[in-house]
Amino acid sequence: MIHEVLTSVGAAVGDSSFEDALGLPAAKRYVVLVVDGLGLQQLRAHADIAPFLASLPNIEDVASGVPSTTSVSLTSLGTGLRAGQHGMAGYTCRIPGTNRFLNTLAWDKSIDPVVWQPHRPVLSKLQDAGVVTTVVNDPNFENSGLTRCGWRGVRFAGVASSWQRLAEVCDAATAADRTVVYAYESKVDHTGHGHGVDSTNWREALREVDQDVAELRANLPADVALLITADHGMVDVPVEDRFDLADHARLRDDVVLVAGEARFRHIHTASGAEKSVAARWRKKLGERAEVRRREDTEEWFGQLDPQVRARFGDVVVAALGDFGVFDSATMAVELQLRGFHGSITEAERRIPVLLAF
Numbered sequence: 001m002i003h004e005v006l007t008s009v010g011a012a013v014g015d016s017s018f019e020d021a022l023g024l025p026a027a028k029r030y031v032v033l034v035v036d037g038l039g040l041q042q043l044r045a046h047a048d049i050a051p052f053l054a055s056l057p058n059i060e061d062v063a064s065g066v067p068s069t070t071s072v073s074l075t076s077l078g079t080g081l082r083a084g085q086h087g088m089a090g091y092t093c094r095i096p097g098t099n100r101f102l103n104t105l106a107w108d109k110s111i112d113p114v115v116w117q118p119h120r121p122v123l124s125k126l127q128d129a130g131v132v133t134t135v136v137n138d139p140n141f142e143n144s145g146l147t148r149c150g151w152r153g154v155r156f157a158g159v160a161s162s163w164q165r166l167a168e169v170c171d172a173a174t175a176a177d178r179t180v181v182y183a184y185e186s187k188v189d190h191t192g193h194g195h196g197v198d199s200t201n202w203r204e205a206l207r208e209v210d211q212d213v214a215e216l217r218a219n220l221p222a223d224v225a226l227l228i229t230a231d232h233g234m235v236d237v238p239v240e241d242r243f244d245l246a247d248h249a250r251l252r253d254d255v256v257l258v259a260g261e262a263r264f265r266h267i268h269t270a271s272g273a274e275k276s277v278a279a280r281w282r283k284k285l286g287e288r289a290e291v292r293r294r295e296d297t298e299e300w301f302g303q304l305d306p307q308v309r310a311r312f313g314d315v316v317v318a319a320l321g322d323f324g325v326f327d328s329a330t331m332a333v334e335l336q337l338r339g340f341h342g343s344i345t346e347a348e349r350r351i352p353v354l355l356a357f
Contacts, residue, residue, distance in 0.1 A: 001063050003076040005229055005353060006032060006122045006182075012225070013178050015129045018080075018122075022059050022353065027225040031173050031181045033216070034077070035209055036070060037189025037341070039233015040350040042197055042206075049207045052214035053228065059353040064232045066300035066318075067091070067264035068341050068348040070189070071104035071146055073231035078121045078150025078182075084301035086117050087308030088149065091261040091342065092331075094268055096310035101259040107145030117149035124153035126180055134172035136165055136183040151182065162212045166219060173224045185209055189234070196236040196338035217356045226356040232341045233348045237262065237324040242335065243285070245327045251281060259313065262324035262334050263342035266313030274314035281317060288323040290344065292316050300344065318343045 009030045010018035040058070047054035065072040065083050067090045075081075075088040083089060092101040095111070102108050102116075123133040135151045139158025147156070157172060159165040165183060172181045187205045195201040217226050245251060245258065252258075254273035259266040269277045274293050282291040294314050298304070304312060317325055320343070326334055334340075341348045 001076070001082070002065055002073050002229070002231070002351065003080050003082050005062070005227075006077050007080040009180055009227065010122055010126050010131075013126070013131055013180060015126055015131065017125070017129070022062070024059075024227070025225065025355070025357075027223065028177055029173050029179045029221075029224040031169055031183065031216075031220065031224060031226045033169075033183045033185065033213065033226065033228045034074070035188055035213075035228060035230050036184065036186045037192050037232065037234050037339075038206070038209070038230040038352065039347055040230075040352045041347045042233055043352055046203060046206055049203050050210035052210050052217075053352070053354060056228070056354040056356050059355070062229075062351055062353045063349045064230075064351050066344060066349070067260065068232040068343060069261060069264070070231050074146065075117060075150040077229075077231070078123070079117070079119050080122050081119060082302030084298070084304040084308070084312075086119055086149070087305065087311055088117060089301075089308070089311040090259060090264060090266055092259045093266060093311045094257055094259050094313075099257050101257060104146060111145065113145040113148035114152070116145070121150055121152060121154075123151060123180060123182065127154055131178045131180055132172075132176040133179070134175075134181045136168050136172065136181060138184070138186070141184075166212070166216050169216060170219050173220060185212070192234045192339035193337045194339075197234045198236055199338075202339075213356075222357070228352065228354040228356065230351040233350060234339045234341045235263075235322055235345065235347050236338055237322050237340050241321070241323045243288070243323065243325050244335075245325065246329050248284065251284060253277070253280070258327055258330065260316075261331075261340070261342045262326050263319045263340045263348070264344075265317040265325050267315040267317060269314040278315045281315060285317065285325070287320070289320055289325065290318045292318075320345065
């Protein structure tokens with residue numbers, strides 16, 4: 001799974017405290033590039049417009065975290081932990097002791113990211129072991145809550161364009177005998193949300209990213225290993241498959257907070273009501289979603305640390321097919337999107353782990 005990617009890189013550059021679960025080739029220098037939103041299914045379906053990426057050998061059967069969303073998967077990648085341990089429960093998740101949720105991308109100044117996610121990131125541990133580590137990303141993300149949760153404690157290089165990223169990654173990768181560089185690309189995900197993955201705009205974004213990655217590989221020294229992965233895939237949700245809670249008031253009976261996102265909902269219930277709420281939601285949604293009580297989610301989240309348990313819904317709802325559970329009363333902005341992710345389907349969870357030498 002995605003939480004094993006960076007720890008495997010750590011082992012591949014020679015840190016014996018990490019396990020190479022993916023069987024990566026040994027190299028003293030690694031660059032790990034995340035292409036946000038590029039699921040393996042989408043890449044293979046569009047191999048003709050991404051010839052460089054499609055030509056690379058892939059480590060099969062690697063999956064995103066659950067929910068299959070950016071904040072969860074990037075924190076898993078950065079910490080080497082599953083969601084049940086690091087506590088990033090979703091795009092939005094309940095702030096325990098309140099009936100408010102935290103937007104884990106926008107963050108909340110009242111929440112200290114180091115308290116929210118106290119485990120030391122992998123790059124910070126590698127730095128202690130003598131590996132020079134660098135995060136290369138949009139400068140606006142340098143002090144974000146998400147960055148501080150999964151990528152704190154190492155040098156951050158802010159870049160505002162693909163050519164700046166190329167130069168910074170190449171410099172950081174060759175800065176010492178042993179290096180690990182993490183870099184991030186958002187174009188595919190951003191375009192997918194706005195235009196859908198079945199759009200000309202999305203295909204053009206993928207084409208541009210493919211060219212950028214090919215150029216990066218061409219400019220890196222031969223002894224630097226380049227690994228390209230993603231945090232999740234994406235599906236389009238047609239208007240006719242959008243289920244709005246505003247039209248189904250009974251589903252809010254005994255519900256104190258609805259968090260998550262359209263493809264994966266965390267339902268927080270009144271004390272003792274989780275069984276009846278789960279039954280009600282299961283009956284209403286039928287085969288369009290998988291509804292589970294929190295006690296039955298270890299397969300998805302891993303074992304839940306008691307310190308973060310309350311961030312996860314008493315009931316969770318994973319949309320299937322091209323269905324989505326929307327909440328126009330509290331998250332109307334989601335209705336403006338076309339592409340979505342977060343759930344447990346292969347299209348959303350299966351991610352590439354491509355090796356370019």
